[in-house]
Amino acid sequence: MSAILSVEQVGVRFGGLVAIADLHFDVREGEIVSLIGPNGAGKTTAFNVMTGFLKPSQGEVRFRGTGLTDLQPHEITRLGLARTFQRTSVFPDDTVFDNVMIGLHRQGAQSRRAPLLDALIGRAGASERRLRARAEALLDWVGLSERAGEKAGALAYGEQRLVGVALALATEPAMLLLDEPVSGMNASETQVFVSLIRQIRERGITVLLVEHDMPMVMEVSDRILVLNYGRLIAEGPPDRIRSDPAVIEAYLGQGKAARQAAAEVQEPAHA
Amino acid sequence: MSRLLPLALLTSLVALPLALGSNPYLLNALITTGILTIAAMSLNLLLGFTGQLSLGHIAFFGIGAYVSALTSLGFDVEIGFGTRIVHEPWPAAVGFLLAILAAGACGYLIGRLSFRVRGAYFVIVTVSFAEVVRLVALNWVELTQGPLALTNIPVIALGAPGLGSWTLKTKLQNYYLVLAVGTLCYVIIARLVGSRFGRAMRGLKENESLALSVGINAARTLTVATVISAAMAGAAGSLYAHYLRIIDPDVFQFATTVTIVIMVVAGGKGTLMGPVVGGLIFGLLPVVLRPVMAPEAQWMIYGIVLIAILFVMPKGIVPGIAGLFARLRAARAVPVLEASPAVPR
Numbered sequence: 001m002s003a004i005l006s007v008e009q010v011g012v013r014f015g016g017l018v019a020i021a022d023l024h025f026d027v028r029e030g031e032i033v034s035l036i037g038p039n040g041a042g043k044t045t046a047f048n049v050m051t052g053f054l055k056p057s058q059g060e061v062r063f064r065g066t067g068l069t070d071l072q073p074h075e076i077t078r079l080g081l082a083r084t085f086q087r088t089s090v091f092p093d094d095t096v097f098d099n100v101m102i103g104l105h106r107q108g109a110q111s112r113r114a115p116l117l118d119a120l121i122g123r124a125g126a127s128e129r130r131l132r133a134r135a136e137a138l139l140d141w142v143g144l145s146e147r148a149g150e151k152a153g154a155l156a157y158g159e160q161r162l163v164g165v166a167l168a169l170a171t172e173p174a175m176l177l178l179d180e181p182v183s184g185m186n187a188s189e190t191q192v193f194v195s196l197i198r199q200i201r202e203r204g205i206t207v208l209l210v211e212h213d214m215p216m217v218m219e220v221s222d223r224i225l226v227l228n229y230g231r232l233i234a235e236g237p238p239d240r241i242r243s244d245p246a247v248i249e250a251y252l253g254q255g256k257a258a259r260q261a262a263a264e265v266q267e268p269a270h271a
Numbered sequence: 272m273s274r275l276l277p278l279a280l281l282t283s284l285v286a287l288p289l290a291l292g293s294n295p296y297l298l299n300a301l302i303t304t305g306i307l308t309i310a311a312m313s314l315n316l317l318l319g320f321t322g323q324l325s326l327g328h329i330a331f332f333g334i335g336a337y338v339s340a341l342t343s344l345g346f347d348v349e350i351g352f353g354t355r356i357v358h359e360p361w362p363a364a365v366g367f368l369l370a371i372l373a374a375g376a377c378g379y380l381i382g383r384l385s386f387r388v389r390g391a392y393f394v395i396v397t398v399s400f401a402e403v404v405r406l407v408a409l410n411w412v413e414l415t416q417g418p419l420a421l422t423n424i425p426v427i428a429l430g431a432p433g434l435g436s437w438t439l440k441t442k443l444q445n446y447y448l449v450l451a452v453g454t455l456c457y458v459i460i461a462r463l464v465g466s467r468f469g470r471a472m473r474g475l476k477e478n479e480s481l482a483l484s485v486g487i488n489a490a491r492t493l494t495v496a497t498v499i500s501a502a503m504a505g506a507a508g509s510l511y512a513h514y515l516r517i518i519d520p521d522v523f524q525f526a527t528t529v530t531i532v533i534m535v536v537a538g539g540k541g542t543l544m545g546p547v548v549g550g551l552i553f554g555l556l557p558v559v560l561r562p563v564m565a566p567e568a569q570w571m572i573y574g575i576v577l578i579a580i581l582f583v584m585p586k587g588i589v590p591g592i593a594g595l596f597a598r599l600r601a602a603r604a605v606p607v608l609e610a611s612p613a614v615p616r
Contacts, residue, residue, distance in 0.1 A: 051484065073483040083484050091477040102474040105467065106486040131467075164481075171485050 004029045004175055004206050005050070005081070010059035012045055012230075019045045020230040023059070027175070032197060032207045034217045036241075037227035038250055043210040044086065046227070047179050051083045052076045064174070078106060082173035086180045089164025092153025096144055099152045099163050100135040103170030107131060134170070142166045142196065158189045165196065169205075176200060178209040182216055194220050218242065226250065277457065277544060284450055288443055297558065298442040304554025305449035306511050307527075311534040311546035312456050313503035318532070319541035320464060321496050322476040325381075326394050327401030329528040331501040334377055335370035335508025336518050337408060337415060340424045342366035343513070348414045363427040367509045374505020375498045382497030383490070398525075405523035420519035427513045445514050452510060456503050461543050463499070472496055537580045539587025548588050552576075 003026035012020040020042045027033050035043050048054040050061050052073040061068045063081050071079075091099050139145050142162045147155060152163050161181055168176055178197070182190045190213065197220050201207055211217050217224060218238040226234040226241060228250040234241055241247055291297050314328045345360035377400075384396050408415045415421065427448065428438040439445055463469050471492045474482035483489060512518050530553065538549020556576065560569045584591025 053480065053483075072488075073480075074486045074488050077484055077486040085481060085484070088478055088481065091474055091481065093477050094473060098470065098473075102470045102482070102487075103485045105471055105474070128467075167481065167485055 002029060003027065004064055005208070006062040007046070007050070008060050008062065010046070010049055010056045010061060012042070012049060012054060013057045018230050020049070020056075023227075023230070023232055025225055025232060025235065027206060027208050029206055030201065030204070031222050032201055032209075032220055034221040034224045035208065035210045035227060036212070036214075036217055036224060041227040041250075042230040043227055044179060045230075047083065047177055047210060050177060051081065077171050077173075080172070080174035081177070082168040082171045082175070083177040084161070084164040084168050084179055084181060086183070089167070090152035090155070090160050092151070094152060095149055096139065096152050096155070096163055097135055097148040100138050100166050100170055101131060103138075103167035104131050104134055106171055107134065138166045138170055141169075143192075158185045158193075161185070161193070162196075165200075169200070173205060175206040175208065178207065178211075180210055180212060182211060182213050190216050277547075280544075280547070281450075281454060285447075288446060293441075293443055295442055298446055300555060300558040302442065302445050302449050302514060303511075304550060305446070305453055306507050306514070307531060307534065307554055308547055308550030309449070309453050309456055309507040309510070310504050311531045311538070311550045312453070312460060313500045313507065314531050315535045315540055315546040316460055316463075316496060316500040316503070318535055319539075319545065320469065320472045320476065321493055323389070323493065323497075324394050324532075325397040325497075325500070326525075326528055326532070327381075327397030327399070328500075328504055328531060329523055329525070330397070330401035330404045331374040331377060331504035332508040332511070332527070333401075333404060333408065333518075333520075333522040335374045335505030336512040336522050337421070337508075338373040338505070339363070339366035339370035339509035340421045340512040340518055341414070342369050343425045344421060344423070346414055360425075363425045363513050364429060367427060367506065367513070370505045370509035370512075371502045372505075374508065375502035378498040378501025379494060381501070382494035401523055401525070401528070405520055408523060409520040415520070418519060420517050421512075422517045424512050424516045424518070426516065427510075439513075445510075449510055449514075452506060456506070457543065457547070459499070459503075464543065468492070468495070533577055537577055537587055539584075539589035539591070542587070542589045542593075545587050545589040552588075 005027040007023055007025050010020060010023045011018070023042075023046060035046065037043055045054065049056050050063075050068070052068060052071050052075070055069065063076070063079055066079060068076055068079075068081075090096075091102055094102065136145070136148075139148055142165055144159065144162055144166065147159060152160065155163065161184075165176075165178070165181070181197075182193050185193060194216060197207055197209070209217075209220075218241075221238055223236065224234075224238055224241045225232060226244070226247050233246045233250060234244045236244070287301070288298065310328065310332050313331075314325060317323050317325050317328075341358070342361050343363040343366040345358050347355065347357045349355050381397060381400060384393075388396055409417055411417070412419070426439050426445075439448055464472075471482070471487045474485070474487055475489055475492055479489065508522070511522070534549035534553050535546045536549070537553065538547065539545030553573070553576075556573060557569055560572055564572070580588060584594075586594075
């Protein structure tokens, strides 16, 4: 399969601080890829570069062959690359339903040449009804139909994440970037989310996620990329990453206790 | 409910002159209040729905007033290099349309800037813009008469070829003109806010990064909102010029901007009815107070009323009352749901 997203020798520096150094990887169409690494490894920075919120100091990100460096975030979304956010994934003062309606912004534009005029003379009725039906379907799909009338800001953390996913899916992306989607979720919520990610892939959407929850990452990913101090230190399927010495060192350090802990992780049967 | 209330208000405003008779003092107060309320509605579109505070909103109002006045008065002005621009007077109704266009064009410039500068910087840009425009009006005496004021501004005449024209001379006629323009502005804002464009504005205000990530173009949305807002303020300015028939650079007074902001904030920014309610209260308060107290005391009452409103209802009158109704409804619903006797609160 061909690469849908290519990160080509991307570097990001904030003054003297190197947040990302020479990052280079591809994501192929239809894959579920995880980007992991200790806190401060540059994962979210990498996300921000890919979605246009940060300009790289060097290198380029290509999405389906288009260079993203000169594009604004909303233009990148229109190319079919959507994202969710780590903390604030909703429009807090609107209802869950209206959140998704805001997310369907691009869908309202396609068939209309003068949507603003249509709104003023009240001709937008048909396309509005179509959008409302789409919003209902999306909420149903992520399992939030019963919350449709509630203020998004008042939802539980895990549910806000689901709203964020519905918002991203509303843009009809070809690829979805999820920034720590299950942090703050309990085990059963995480399981639901894992199956949601798989369903997203079944819709033909490529998924790249940043996540700290290792069991979840190992379970869902086809391939894992490990970042430390802004560099890619390992890459491969979950089994290989689990036993990679460089990864263990990055996560646990080099002390005696760390080596013991690493041994326990690798051979849980002996512990 | 949300549709009935504005309709009821509109009906009573239409009927009001019948009840009052043609009391010129009250009608005058209602007309100026109405004009300021239109300005407040236009500011609310920016402040309430995009979250951008324009503290120079009076600039658009004043530009509308001057453009409209100059279009209908005509002018003869030298612009350097020996070139003179001579403009013969056009009908005031044309001035009204040009005022909307000119103010909208200025709104476009400020809106493009707002793409780069937000928050406090946007406030500074708008304040500076208003001050620059005021200084132009004050010092370009050949065009604007400076502090001597533009006088004898013709009144607006509505008409169509073949039907004859209808000159808006009386206060009553002006009252209905202002009411009609105000209603039109209200409907336009209501339509916008309920549309896809309104959702884009709300999205940008609530969570800009997320709004960008769902494909909303921040620059375009904010620019369009500023253009529409400025054009409405320009329309209000034009009404003001043709009603008072005299304008001087004092229309750019910062105090007027503050009054408009107070109307929006006290009434409830980000609500359709907020600026209307706020506008009526703070526009008519001086009328109510004038017979009973001295002007200095009036201003103190003005301040006390504002503080009291924001103390009791921090989000403004309209959201405050809506919240009160919601709580009442919830309180009534609880005993029905639960069999146990409700604890009085």
